[in-house]
Amino acid sequence: MAASKDNTHSPRSASRRSVLGAAGATGLALMMPKLAKAQAAGTLKIGFVSPRTGPLGSFGEGDGYVLDLARKSLAGGLVVGGKKYAVEILDRDTQSDPARATQLAKALINTDKIDLMLTTSTPEVVNPVSDACEAAGVPCLATVMPWEAWYFGRGAKPGEPSPFKWTYLFSFGVSNFVKSYLSQWAAVPNNKKLATLLPNDADGNAIRAAMLHELRKAGYTVIDGGPYETGTTDFSAQIAKFKEANCEMLMSFPIPPDFATFWRQAAQQGLARKMKIVQVAKTGLFASTIEVLGPLGYNISVAAYWHKNFPYKSTLTGVTGVQLADGYEKGTGKQWNQQLGATLSLLDAGFAALTASADPSNKAAVAKALGSLRTLTMMGQIDFTKGPVPNVSPTAMIGAQWVKAPAGSKFKYEYIITENSSDPSVPVSHKPIPYA
Structure with missing residues (x-):
C-alpha cells in the first residue's frame, strides 16, 4: 500500500x-x-x-x-x-x-x-x-x-x-468531565473551594459556559481566575486570587507550556502546597508534559479518554x-x-x-x-x-492520576485509574491520592 x-x-x-x-x-x-x-x-x-x-x-x-x-x-x-x-x-x-x-x-x-x-x-x-x-x-x-x-x-x-x-x-463532553471529576473529588477530603484556570480559547470558553454552573450546583465554591490569553507568562494575579479565597482544589485547561509556567509560579508563591486536588485537562494527559514539572507533577489528577x-x-x-x-x-x-x-x-x-x-x-x-x-x-x-x-x-471519561513509579521502573511516573463512573467495564486500580 x-x-x-x-x-x-x-x-x-x-x-x-x-x-x-x-x-x-x-x-x-x-x-x-x-x-x-x-x-x-x-x-x-x-x-x-x-x-x-x-x-x-x-x-x-x-x-x-x-x-x-x-x-x-x-x-x-x-x-x-x-x-x-x-x-x-x-x-x-x-x-x-x-x-x-x-x-x-x-x-x-x-x-x-x-x-x-x-x-x-x-x-x-x-x-x-x-x-x-x-x-x-x-x-x-x-x-x-x-x-x-x-x-x-x-x-x-x-x-x-x-x-x-x-x-x-x-x-x-462537559457532562463526562463533571461525572468523572465529582467522583474523584468526593474521595479526597477538601474544603470545596475550587480554583479554575480557563484560557480564552474554544476549550476554556466551552468549559466556563457549561461546566462551572454544574460544579456550583454540586456544592463547590468556584473561584474563576478569569479568561487569559494563551502564552501568558505571569499568573501572579490568578495565584493571589486563589490564595485569598483559600482554595484547596484546582481545575485547569491550559495548553502544556502555559500550565508549566503557572504551576511553577504557584509553587514559588505558596499555592501548590495548599492543594488537596490538582485536576488538569489538556496538559496532564501525557507523561511528556508531566515530566517537565519534576516532583510538582506527582499526584496530579486527570480525566482520561483512554487507558x-x-x-x-x-x-x-x-x-x-x-x-x-x-x-x-x-x-x-x-x-x-x-x-x-x-x-x-x-x-x-x-x-x-x-x-x-x-x-x-x-x-x-x-x-x-x-x-x-x-x-x-x-x-x-x-x-x-x-x-x-x-x-x-x-465517549467516556474515567478518572486517573499520575503517581511516582515503583522502584525499578524505567519511567518516572505511573498512570493509574482511580474511578470508572462513566464506564464500569474499565477496571479501577487505586483510590485517588491527595496532591499535598
Whole structure:
C-alpha cells in the first residue's frame, strides 16, 4: 500500500518492523480469503491531520506508530461490497497552528482529492479541519476535544437542526468531565473551594459556559481566575486570587507550556502546597508534559479518554490496549500515552464507516454511513444514532492520576485509574491520592 507522510516521521527500525508485523498478522490472515475473491477497484485516499510538533505536539507523538500499525493491517487493501480498494493514508502535521490546519485540509481536499478526512486532538486542529471539510463537501470524522466546543463552537444552536452534513465527532463532553471529576473529588477530603484556570480559547470558553454552573450546583465554591490569553507568562494575579479565597482544589485547561509556567509560579508563591486536588485537562494527559514539572507533577489528577487497561480491542488491527502500549514502548523507548488508543479508535471508526458505506468512493454515501455509525473501538462504543446532538457520539471519561513509579521502573511516573463512573467495564486500580 502506498503511503504519504510528513517529514516528521523517523525511519523504522528492524525491531519496530517486527512489532508491527506481529500486530497485523492475525488481521491479515482473516482478511486474505476475502481479498483473494474481491474484484480490484481504485485507491482510497484518507487524510489524517493532527498536531505532531509545536505546543500541542504531545498529542501527536504516538501518531506515527499507530499509523504504521494501520498501514500494515491495510497493506492488502480494504474490501467493501465485493471490491478490493488499495488504501493510501496521507498524514499531515499542523505544527499546532490552526491556520496551517486549514491550509493542510484544503490541500488534501483540493489537490490530493481525499475520500475521507480523519482529524484529532484539540479545537485548534479539529475545528478548522472540520470547517474546511464541511465547506467542500468531504466526509470528516474527528475525536479528542469537548464536543460542545466542536458543535456549538462552529455555529450550531441549541434546539435547532444541525447545520453540519459532512462532519462528525466522537468525543467526551462537559457532562463526562463533571461525572468523572465529582467522583474523584468526593474521595479526597477538601474544603470545596475550587480554583479554575480557563484560557480564552474554544476549550476554556466551552468549559466556563457549561461546566462551572454544574460544579456550583454540586456544592463547590468556584473561584474563576478569569479568561487569559494563551502564552501568558505571569499568573501572579490568578495565584493571589486563589490564595485569598483559600482554595484547596484546582481545575485547569491550559495548553502544556502555559500550565508549566503557572504551576511553577504557584509553587514559588505558596499555592501548590495548599492543594488537596490538582485536576488538569489538556496538559496532564501525557507523561511528556508531566515530566517537565519534576516532583510538582506527582499526584496530579486527570480525566482520561483512554487507558491501556480499557477492555477493548482495535477492530482494524486486532491489538488490545496492553499490546498497543507495550508495542509502542518497545518500538520507541517512550512511555505509552492515552492518545495511542484514541488515534487507533479514529482509524477503527473511519474504516468501519467506509466499509458500511457500500461505496467508499462516494462521498455522500460515506457521510451517510458516518451519520448512522454504530461500532466498537478501543475507546468503547460509538453510536451516532443517539446524540446528545446530531453529528456527535459521546465517549467516556474515567478518572486517573499520575503517581511516582515503583522502584525499578524505567519511567518516572505511573498512570493509574482511580474511578470508572462513566464506564464500569474499565477496571479501577487505586483510590485517588491527595496532591499535598
